[in-house]
Amino acid sequence: MDHNEHKETRALSSSRRAYDLILRGLLYFCAAVTCLLLVFVIGYIFVRGLPHITWELLSTSPSYIKDTIGILPNIVNTVYLVVVTLIITLPLGVGAAVYLTEYAQNKKLVAAIEFATETLTGIPSIIFGLVGMLFFCQLLGLQASLLAGSLTLVIVTIPTIIRTTQESLKTVPQSYREAALALGSGKWYMIRTVILPSSIDGIVTGCILAIGRIVGESAALLFTAGMGMSMNNFFGSVDNFVHSSGASLTVALYVYARERAEFDVAFAIAAILMILTLVINLAASLVGRKLKKH
Amino acid sequence: MPTIIEAKNLDLWYGQKQALKKINLEIPERQITALIGPSGCGKSTFLRTIDRMNDLVPGVRVEGQMLYAGEDVYSPSVDVTWLRRKIGMVFQKANPFPMSIYDNIAYGPRIHGTRKKSELDEIVEKSLRGAALWDEVKDRLKKSAMGLSGGQQQRLCIARALAVQPDVLLMDESTSALDPGSTMRIEELMRELKKDYTVVIVTHNMQQAARISDRTAFFLLGEMVEVGPTDKIFSTPEDKRTEDYISGRFG
Amino acid sequence: MKQKVRPMETFMGAMFFACGIIAIAFVLFISLYLIVSGLPAIWEIGIVDFLFGTKWASTAAEPKFGILPFILTSIYGTCGAILIGVPIGFMTSVYLAKIASPKMASIVRPAVDLLAGIPSVVYGLIGMMVLVPAVREAFNLPDGASLFCAIIVLAIMILPSIISVSETALKAVPHEYEEASLALGATQIETIFKVSAPAASSGIAAAVVLGIGRAIGEAMAIMMVAGNVANMPSLFSSVRFLTTAVASEMAYASGLQRQALYSIALVLFVFIMIINVALNTLLKKKED
Numbered sequence: 001m002d003h004n005e006h007k008e009t010r011a012l013s014s015s016r017r018a019y020d021l022i023l024r025g026l027l028y029f030c031a032a033v034t035c036l037l038l039v040f041v042i043g044y045i046f047v048r049g050l051p052h053i054t055w056e057l058l059s060t061s062p063s064y065i066k067d068t069i070g071i072l073p074n075i076v077n078t079v080y081l082v083v084v085t086l087i088i089t090l091p092l093g094v095g096a097a098v099y100l101t102e103y104a105q106n107k108k109l110v111a112a113i114e115f116a117t118e119t120l121t122g123i124p125s126i127i128f129g130l131v132g133m134l135f136f137c138q139l140l141g142l143q144a145s146l147l148a149g150s151l152t153l154v155i156v157t158i159p160t161i162i163r164t165t166q167e168s169l170k171t172v173p174q175s176y177r178e179a180a181l182a183l184g185s186g187k188w189y190m191i192r193t194v195i196l197p198s199s200i201d202g203i204v205t206g207c208i209l210a211i212g213r214i215v216g217e218s219a220a221l222l223f224t225a226g227m228g229m230s231m232n233n234f235f236g237s238v239d240n241f242v243h244s245s246g247a248s249l250t251v252a253l254y255v256y257a258r259e260r261a262e263f264d265v266a267f268a269i270a271a272i273l274m275i276l277t278l279v280i281n282l283a284a285s286l287v288g289r290k291l292k293k294h
Numbered sequence: 295m296p297t298i299i300e301a302k303n304l305d306l307w308y309g310q311k312q313a314l315k316k317i318n319l320e321i322p323e324r325q326i327t328a329l330i331g332p333s334g335c336g337k338s339t340f341l342r343t344i345d346r347m348n349d350l351v352p353g354v355r356v357e358g359q360m361l362y363a364g365e366d367v368y369s370p371s372v373d374v375t376w377l378r379r380k381i382g383m384v385f386q387k388a389n390p391f392p393m394s395i396y397d398n399i400a401y402g403p404r405i406h407g408t409r410k411k412s413e414l415d416e417i418v419e420k421s422l423r424g425a426a427l428w429d430e431v432k433d434r435l436k437k438s439a440m441g442l443s444g445g446q447q448q449r450l451c452i453a454r455a456l457a458v459q460p461d462v463l464l465m466d467e468s469t470s471a472l473d474p475g476s477t478m479r480i481e482e483l484m485r486e487l488k489k490d491y492t493v494v495i496v497t498h499n500m501q502q503a504a505r506i507s508d509r510t511a512f513f514l515l516g517e518m519v520e521v522g523p524t525d526k527i528f529s530t531p532e533d534k535r536t537e538d539y540i541s542g543r544f545g
Numbered sequence: 546m547k548q549k550v551r552p553m554e555t556f557m558g559a560m561f562f563a564c565g566i567i568a569i570a571f572v573l574f575i576s577l578y579l580i581v582s583g584l585p586a587i588w589e590i591g592i593v594d595f596l597f598g599t600k601w602a603s604t605a606a607e608p609k610f611g612i613l614p615f616i617l618t619s620i621y622g623t624c625g626a627i628l629i630g631v632p633i634g635f636m637t638s639v640y641l642a643k644i645a646s647p648k649m650a651s652i653v654r655p656a657v658d659l660l661a662g663i664p665s666v667v668y669g670l671i672g673m674m675v676l677v678p679a680v681r682e683a684f685n686l687p688d689g690a691s692l693f694c695a696i697i698v699l700a701i702m703i704l705p706s707i708i709s710v711s712e713t714a715l716k717a718v719p720h721e722y723e724e725a726s727l728a729l730g731a732t733q734i735e736t737i738f739k740v741s742a743p744a745a746s747s748g749i750a751a752a753v754v755l756g757i758g759r760a761i762g763e764a765m766a767i768m769m770v771a772g773n774v775a776n777m778p779s780l781f782s783s784v785r786f787l788t789t790a791v792a793s794e795m796a797y798a799s800g801l802q803r804q805a806l807y808s809i810a811l812v813l814f815v816f817i818m819i820i821n822v823a824l825n826t827l828l829k830k831k832e833d
Contacts, residue, residue, distance in 0.1 A: 015407070016405075019734070020734045023738060030637050031641070045667065103561050103562065113565060122758050124817060125764065130791060134578060134582060158568065187557075219765045250664050258768070281662050379730035392722070392744050401740075405735055458729055
């Protein structure tokens with residue numbers, strides 16, 4: 001009976017229209033909330049931070065005598081972390097990806113490596129920081145140092161490098177490999193001359209993402225790289241290079257905000273970090289787009 | 295036989311490209327009408343205009359009229375959900391939802407407001423019987439529909455379409471992906487269905503059109519070249535192009 | 546044909562193998578290190594007293610090392626963040642995958658990526674400077690730093706991963722399902738919520754699990770908004786999470802206190818491993 005009644009109603013029943021309207025409204029509402037959040041976060045940081053980014057802040061070290069704050073040491077420390085970490089993590093990560101796509105025969109081993117990679121992605125930074133502190137700083141005697149921080153960040157960033165490189169290696173056509181091998185070149189020669197050059201975009205994407213991770217990282221550095229604010233002379237001696245410690249930009253933000261109540265400086269650093277994030281995302285998407293075209 | 299669907303001077307564009315040109319076609323009630331023609335001739339587009347599934351394609355534009363029961367389906371007073379309930383559709387590839395057999399059939403009635411379990415049970419059984427699938431699946435209604443064979447899945451899709459009590463059933467090359475045995479079963483089913491429903495099929499398979507349809511319309515390059523009783527179209531077509539196509543000279 | 550011996554080839558093969566297993570080595574190394582350094586304190590304190598003790602007073606004359614407050618805070622905080630972040634994130638992903646015009650989506654999607662890339666200390670800073678004072682005013686509290694603030698900040702921080710993972714899942718739903726639903730007279734919204742979303746459910750579940758992992762592991766942003774007092778959790782009191790418990794005392798801890806911090810990290814690690822395995826299972830299921 002009920003069914004026949006429905007048969008004659010033409011327009012959407014009021015309950016269906018309500019369902020439609022409410023859910024559609026919620027969809028727009030939630031999307032708007034996400035967008036507003038973003039606009040607010042970016043806007044707030046820029047409004048509070050940009051006016052305090054001065055040349056003096058960027059180009060000096062903090063001075064108690066003059067009672068000024070400068071973040072040059074933190075910028076330099078961050079650059080140190082990025083460079084040293086990448087120098088170590090890149091060959092390891094690319095090597096691992098090459099092993100997975102070009103060498104590995106054993107399916108179980110591949111599954112285990114992939115599981116381990118995903119596990120590393122999921123481990124919180126604070127755990128990396130703790131293990132890094134225990135192992136690099138204490139056991140290996142590096143103490144709190146940027147080198148120990150970099151080594152810790154190698155573990156943090158290696159999954160990113162492995163994954164992006166692996167993805168781009170997979171897109172290298174099988175025929176390239178066959179052609180190279182048919183010419184009698186050895187596997188290493190083939191990898192060096194054919195595989196790696198054609199997956200360079202993926203490796204670059206991995207680098208960019210890793211830089212993003214390093215620049216944004218804080219919990220893993222707090223106890224490994226130290227919180228010092230003064231300038232290091234890394235290249236003064238080997239000892240300096242190994243044992244210099246200091247705060248990255250993120251850690252400096254934390255210290256200035258939490259312990260020194262220097263909020264203007266904290267916001268200035270936050271604005272710098274936002275700009276870096278923007279640039280990194282933009283670069284990653286540009287390279288990613290180029291990658292897709294191939 | 296009274297006409298249930300009628301196209302009057304129907305034009306359709308996908309962006310700049312005209313896919314249907316001044317189509318005039320009457321589809322009588324409770325018969326099987328077959329739309330034939332080579333790929334890209336507009337027969338599927340025409341079918342999808344009847345239940346307005348073409349609305350989903352970005353940049354589509356329609357002019358002229360498509361009447362269902364005397365009413366233009368594109369008029370603002372027609373609710374598209376109502377239209378699509380009255381005009382069911384079965385697709386080329388069987389597309390059961392990744393749910394149980396029961397939930398697949400009950401999906402439409404539930405959407406349209408039937409909640410009572412007893413009523414739903416009744417509809418499910420009736421629809422599955424209507425699609426000649428009941429005996430094969432009655433013991434596993436709660437099992438996933440994805441476990442059925444291709445032919446069974448397609449009959450499930452027919453049952454699912456029947457469950458919302460349509461008047462018309464549109465079948466877009468619904469047997470082209472099936473083996474001959476499953477195709478036979480569905481053709482038999484179509485003959486049964488025409489007692490209660492108007493059936494419009496699009497097919498590549500001319501033997502199929504000849505076997506089961508009452509009327510056949512031949513489409514070419516977006517135009518409807520010729521329509522008539524199937525016997526006549528296949529024995530003494532009036533248009534040279536129809537004759538060429540029927541005799542296999544192109545297509 | 547004479548087989549040429551190529552020492553370089555053999556050497557590089559071995560090198561690649563070494564790189565290949567490095568991820569496994571790292572995971573094993575971290576696990577072992579945490580177990581070895583985390584177990585002694587649990588042993589000494591007693592597992593029941595450690596896990597279920599409600600009082601943490603590590604520097605008292607008679608120290609107490611009960612981490613139930615941290616465990617519960619981490620669980621409540623994560624649940625709260627999921628409760629807020631998942632609906633908003635899921636709805637946003639539906640909007641992006643199904644409703645938004647391509648132009649709109651091409652603006653919102655990079656914006657979401659940006660949200661994902663913002664360092665956690667930046668979220669912490671905003672939370673500390675905006676949210677904490679606002680909560681203090683709104684609820685008339687002596688101090689706004691609280692579980693509530695942490696939940697809000699975490700909810701925002703997990704949004705991007707939830708959005709991007711569930712959007713991918715929704716986009717992978719075969720178009721045929723949606724066509725079938727529409728052809729039966731369902732509206733677009735009915736189709737999305739009754740066909741597309743259920744069909745994408747394992748991917749959406751993966752998004753939720755990923756969000757849980759992110760939320761439970763976050764440290765720095767929470768340090769800046771949660772107050773860091775080792776209270777049993779309640780919404781508007783100052784609380785300490787598992788992560789912040791490790792971070793806040795590490796700088797000066799020694800002896801048993803320091804070892805107890807390793808044990809907390811071990812507990813956190815166990816939680817994370819459970820979540821990782823769940824995530825992996827879900828993603829595998831999706832592939833099948």
